[in-house]
Amino acid sequence: MTLTDTAKADLHRYLQEARDALLWKLDGLTEYDARRPMTPTGTNLLGLVKHVAGVELGYLGDTFGRPSGEPLPWLADGADLNDDMWATADETRTDVVGLYRRAWAHADATIDALPLDTTGRVPWWPDDRAELTLHHAVVRVIADTQRHAGHADILRELMDGAAGERAGSNSLPSSDPAWWKAYRDRLEQAARDAVGPGGGPDGTP
Template identity: 80%
Template sequence: MTASRAEPTGTARQDLLFYLQSARDALLWKLEGLTEYDVRRPLTPTGTNLLGLVKHAAGVELGYLGDTFGRPSGEPLPWLADGAEPNGDMWATADESRAFVVGLYRRAWAHADATIDALPLETTGRVPWWPDGKDEVTLHHAVVRVIADNQRHAGHADILRELMDGTVGMNRSNTALASDDPAWWESYRSRLERAAREAADRDG
């Protein structure tokens, strides 16, 4: 499966793959045009950063749509090994290049898609890091879970990129924005600020 899908095509498997790929594409799109510093720099108090989101998403796909169904990828992920430092999958070290992280993510796509193509959606797997007796999951459930995780982080990436340089939009071909006029947005934001202050005054 590739990133060229234009719209869902109707079957459950195809719809799942469409929304999974749309989140993948959005995450990588948010890296475009940025320096090595900007793709890595933390923009929240908890350190959220663009390249870290991609690194995390790669591990999630390889885990839930690989290991869980007895299909290990063979990709070394030392930041997820026992004893690794907390949150090591949420940022890229200076030695982990953008090309390395993006390449890992693309290989994770291919491995995950191969799992989805090879197995019925009702196939049952076991999540290695879930508690014994509560670790069983269907492929359908695992794909939905990965879509939810990727889309959530794509939303994080939207906000990080807007804070960084003002670049906005859902994807390259569809911004999903009400206007492309900066003056309209300035007026809109001012209106929201006034409404927030009025509500605070009434509450006080």
Template identity: 70%
Template sequence: MIAPDAKSDLHRYLQNAREALLWKMEGLPEYDVRRPMTPTGTNLLGLVKHVAGVELGYFGETFGRPSAEPLPQLAEGAEPNADMWATADESREDVIGLYRRAWAHADATIEALPLEAAGRVPWWPAERAEVTLHRVLVHVTAETHRHAGHADIVRELVDGTVGLRPSHGNMPPGGPTWWADYLERLERAAREAGDR
């Protein structure tokens, strides 16, 4: 038996991840939200675009509640990874708007269905495709937090900004000297371990 407040708990964790993902773009110029910061092209705006599509798929098609939202990455002939970056013609506002509409669509599904509601993930293997809203809510929450973690690292690489959210930095107190000393200790420990 699932606790009566389990759905609201899961939904709150999903919402926290959504907000963290968007916060990581605050205050950055257009170039910095788009620029690839890893060898595989990970960028802040692309992470948001990707997660918007994830929510629309899992909380839409899976439960027979498809969205009318067009997703260019699903179009015939779309290039691989089209959901992981924004074209120059897709504004930040367009992508954030898409994500907020995906939230609304997902939230409507979450509110309308019980956690035991059955669905089918059409892009999963047949033996795993049958799911419940509970499983999808856990899956999408985990995926969104995973990508929020990517955004943490990308934002730190862009301009050094770190923390969980504006009201809760969750970082040890310390200025530039403390962090430089800390990094030096870590480097020394890594070298010592590598030399063994």
């Protein structure tokens, strides 16, 4: 295996781990919980998946002259701001997840077909800095997907307490709710102790 092959394998491994982690956060959820906004800025699980699907098709497709042919009306001229960050009532979870899996396949084909030093042009970047290599594009997509997988981890924990990186290996130090309660209480006390008397969120010691 050449150094280039090894580099591609490493990049693909970390990209796929991020993809799998993000989709795992949808497992077992109702249609409502999969799409309901959980933060003041509307962050929601299915919207994150929809967003990263567009990211992959853009950076690892269009950028290198390999359009997927997938219709993405939420990215078209005239679409409302943030339309790629939530799923409409007509866009089912099956639709969005299916799009994401097709985006994987299209992106992986681009990675397999082109050398990492291949130069592409990002259509939505300013012309004077629109060029980037495939290596740069893959790293960018990994960073974006991992960031949103982290968002998804927190959203899912807020919903039902489920946490961790992936099924069968959540990388958490304990699965005992009592341990976590004691741990959280210890952190809360440390936060209060750090600011002294009256430092609690309600002015209490």
